[in-house]
Amino acid sequence: MTRPTPSSEETPTSEGSGEKQTDTQPKSPVSEPKEAEPEEIDPEEKYRQAGKIASQVRDEIASKIKIGARAFDLCEAAEARILELGGRLAFPTNISINEVAAHYSSPENDATIIEEGDIVKLDLGVHIDGYIADTALTISFNPELEKLVKASREALDKALELIKPKANSKDLGKIIEDTIRGYGYRPIRDLSGHQLDEFVLHGPKTLPNIAVPHGVSLEEGEAYALETFASTGSGSVHDTGQYLIFSLQPVRKPLRNRGARDIVRLVAREFKSLPFSRRYLSKHIPKLSLALGLRELTTKSVLRQYSVLADTKGSHVSQAEHTFLITSDGIEITTS
Ligand SMILES: [Co+2]
Numbered sequence: 001m002t003r004p005t006p007s008s009e010e011t012p013t014s015e016g017s018g019e020k021q022t023d024t025q026p027k028s029p030v031s032e033p034k035e036a037e038p039e040e041i042d043p044e045e046k047y048r049q050a051g052k053i054a055s056q057v058r059d060e061i062a063s064k065i066k067i068g069a070r071a072f073d074l075c076e077a078a079e080a081r082i083l084e085l086g087g088r089l090a091f092p093t094n095i096s097i098n099e100v101a102a103h104y105s106s107p108e109n110d111a112t113i114i115e116e117g118d119i120v121k122l123d124l125g126v127h128i129d130g131y132i133a134d135t136a137l138t139i140s141f142n143p144e145l146e147k148l149v150k151a152s153r154e155a156l157d158k159a160l161e162l163i164k165p166k167a168n169s170k171d172l173g174k175i176i177e178d179t180i181r182g183y184g185y186r187p188i189r190d191l192s193g194h195q196l197d198e199f200v201l202h203g204p205k206t207l208p209n210i211a212v213p214h215g216v217s218l219e220e221g222e223a224y225a226l227e228t229f230a231s232t233g234s235g236s237v238h239d240t241g242q243y244l245i246f247s248l249q250p251v252r253k254p255l256r257n258r259g260a261r262d263i264v265r266l267v268a269r270e271f272k273s274l275p276f277s278r279r280y281l282s283k284h285i286p287k288l289s290l291a292l293g294l295r296e297l298t299t300k301s302v303l304r305q306y307s308v309l310a311d312t313k314g315s316h317v318s319q320a321e322h323t324f325l326i327t328s329d330g331i332e333i334t335t336s
Contacts, residue, residue: 233315
């Protein structure tokens with residue numbers, strides 16, 4: 001799941017960006033190498049387990065993305081399978097079609113069906129005890145868009161080849177942009193890959209899709225999701241004003257609606273600060289309470305809402321994404 005770049009941010013690179021919320025979330029200290037209890041599995045191994053489940057589910061669901069398939073069924077199937085394999089949801093499964101680049105996760109009673117000519121992005125997330133795997137692929141039902149699918153995939157592969165301790169995000173952005181432009185498309189400049197941390201999906205360091213003047217250094221021991229977006233449109237996304245994904249913010253406010261209090265209790269228990277879908281809530285909260293509760297919580301900024309993001313109408317967007325760890329001698333891709 002991508003990190004939108006706040007419009008005030010000139011270079012999508014550093015801490016101190018507009019997205020303060022993620023910085024203030026409580027971070028548990030990463031486990032010290034001191035005498036850990038023998039039962040305790042180290043974070044790297046949890047990243048690996050999450051990655052294994054995420055890649056398996058991604059590939060299984062990819063084979064179910066067909067003309068006539070319902071977006072709702074694909075989201076539900078992916079999430080059920082993640083849980084069945086022993087993972088938890090790091091964010092709701094996204095099925096974003098055509099000019100929609102990101103953050104579309106079917107609402108309850110979604111009638112969206114995959115049609116001939118569509119280009120479909122599947123983006124899913126798994127965590128094991130807060131250690132996240134985030135991966136995406138694109139399937140095209142339009143032969144003319146095969147090249148677009150290849151462009152984001154090749155950009156991702158080339159950028160991954162540059163990863164090692166001290167790699168700079170500006171070099172990644174440059175090779176992503178050059179590769180996608182080489183195919184005659186535009187990279188989406190306001191979407192970025194992102195650092196991962198325990199129960200933190202969008203960490204402070206970002207990985208831009210474009211060349212930027214100043215980057216950040218990637219360090220050994222860090223985890224990232226690198227995602228590339230190629231577009232036949234403007235290369236920029238806008239908020240469509242549709243909100244299907246939310247996350248709980250670290251604020252406490254008095255709440256008037258019972259639905260609002262129920263939502264907070266459920267989400268704090270099941271997702272902590274990780275994103276969740278409206279579809280999930282609809283299974284546990286009655287319709288009217290859900291509508292009133294969501295309204296109060298978003299108005300009071302207790303919930304952050306992620307708008308569905310789209311490029312220009314009629315354009316097409318492809319995406320590719322892997323999660324990786326930076327090791328002493330390079331990279332370990334957890335979702336390959
Ligand atoms: Co992501």
